[in-house]
Amino acid sequence: MDRLFHNLIVTGSGDPDALNTNCGDGKEKSILDQAAGGATRPRSSDSGSSYFKDMSGGSSSGYMSLEKTVPGKETMYTYDVIKQSANYLLERTEHRPTIGVICGSGLGGMADLLTDRDVFPYGDIPNFPVSTVTGHAGRMVIGKLSNIPVMCMQGRFHAYEGYPLWKCAMPVRVMKLMGVEKLLITNAAGGLNSSFNVGDIMIIKDHINFQGFAGDSPLRGYNDERFGPRFPAMNNAYDKDLRKRAKAVATEMKLENVIREGTYVMLGGPTYETVAELKMLQIIGVDAVGMSTVQEVIVARHCNMKVFAFSLITNKCITDYETDDMANHEEVIGVANNRKSDLQELARRIVIAMNTDEE
Numbered sequence: 001m002d003r004l005f006h007n008l009i010v011t012g013s014g015d016p017d018a019l020n021t022n023c024g025d026g027k028e029k030s031i032l033d034q035a036a037g038g039a040t041r042p043r044s045s046d047s048g049s050s051y052f053k054d055m056s057g058g059s060s061s062g063y064m065s066l067e068k069t070v071p072g073k074e075t076m077y078t079y080d081v082i083k084q085s086a087n088y089l090l091e092r093t094e095h096r097p098t099i100g101v102i103c104g105s106g107l108g109g110m111a112d113l114l115t116d117r118d119v120f121p122y123g124d125i126p127n128f129p130v131s132t133v134t135g136h137a138g139r140m141v142i143g144k145l146s147n148i149p150v151m152c153m154q155g156r157f158h159a160y161e162g163y164p165l166w167k168c169a170m171p172v173r174v175m176k177l178m179g180v181e182k183l184l185i186t187n188a189a190g191g192l193n194s195s196f197n198v199g200d201i202m203i204i205k206d207h208i209n210f211q212g213f214a215g216d217s218p219l220r221g222y223n224d225e226r227f228g229p230r231f232p233a234m235n236n237a238y239d240k241d242l243r244k245r246a247k248a249v250a251t252e253m254k255l256e257n258v259i260r261e262g263t264y265v266m267l268g269g270p271t272y273e274t275v276a277e278l279k280m281l282q283i284i285g286v287d288a289v290g291m292s293t294v295q296e297v298i299v300a301r302h303c304n305m306k307v308f309a310f311s312l313i314t315n316k317c318i319t320d321y322e323t324d325d326m327a328n329h330e331e332v333i334g335v336a337n338n339r340k341s342d343l344q345e346l347a348r349r350i351v352i353a354m355n356t357d358e359e
């Protein structure tokens with residue numbers, strides 16, 4: 001910390017770059033960002049030369065060691081790093097998807113619907129994290145769904161796996177740079193609304209970004225305008241028109257008795273919630289509780305993708321102290337597996353609806 005305060009410089013709002021340093025690895029960071037473990041600043045052009053000022057007095061090692069003293073804080077991927085992942089996939093598939101799908105816990109079977117598939121284990125894609133959770137195969141599947149080119153994440157990344165929120169959501173930016181404009185997101189969630197039953201499908205109308213209340217966001221740190229604005233709006237994050245179309249699709253499938261609509265909250269996990277936590281969430285209007293999705297939606301909306309999302313209600317949240325039941329992941333996966341055929345057909349029809357232009 002000595003090093004940080006030694007170098008702390010107060011600037012006027014006209015000179016934000018005065019707080020940038022070269023970290024010696026070709027990446028520039030703000031001194032404040034380094035203290036907070038925040039974003040790496042990309043260069044303003046792709047040329048190798050840096051225009052950022054080196055305020056570290058020529059030595060970068062102090063800053064690197066400062067970073068090492070903050071476990072779990074990594075530098076955010078630049079536009080060029082994301083582009084590298086996108087190019088890797090574009091060079092290895094002939095498909096050019098404009099629709100992306102993210103499969104929730106136990107819902108990876110949706111990728112089995114794709115034909116003419118190119119399959120990429122996350123470990124093979126440059127800069128990709130790896131999936132560590134049961135029910136998340138950890139593969140990008142690119143192919144056709146009812147003749148529509150689609151890319152499908154068979155498994156996602158969660159904060160509780162140890163990834164920062166920006167890294168959990170980085171595949172969304174990869175999709176964007178590959179040409180994806182619309183995103184179908186699915187998750188498994190606990191039903192908190194007392195009228196919900198296990199097996200219900202909740203169309204997500206809105207979310208409560210709990211991590212955001214605490215100052216964390218997948219957009220925390222340097223904002224690259226090539227992805228989107230510094231201050232993106234989040235109303236209508238879950239596209240009104242797509243929600244309407246999905247309801248029509250569900251009615252066609254005679255699923256109206258299990259279709260719900262509501263507000264999702266993402267908690268950090270991996271613990272399921274205490275009774276007191278759930279009671280609090282009920283008071284603030286939460287209908288379903290999960291551990292994902294929100295960071296993906298924020299990143300997708302930031303880069304102007306349209307989003308549709310639904311939660312499979314895999315368990316009822318336990319809001320009394322008397323029951324001996326306990327939430328568990330095996331139940332989550334089991335329920336997802338039982339609802340597989342309806343969910344796959346629903347997803348297929350929603351993708352067709354997403355692919356149709358609005359009137």
Ligand SMILES: O=P(O)(O)O[C@@H]1C[C@H](O)[C@@H](CO)O1
Nearest residue numbers: 104105187188291292329332
């Ligand atoms: O990836 P999702 O949000 O579908 O998975 C949920 C949340 C936890 O990862 C897990 C808990 O059972 O399922």
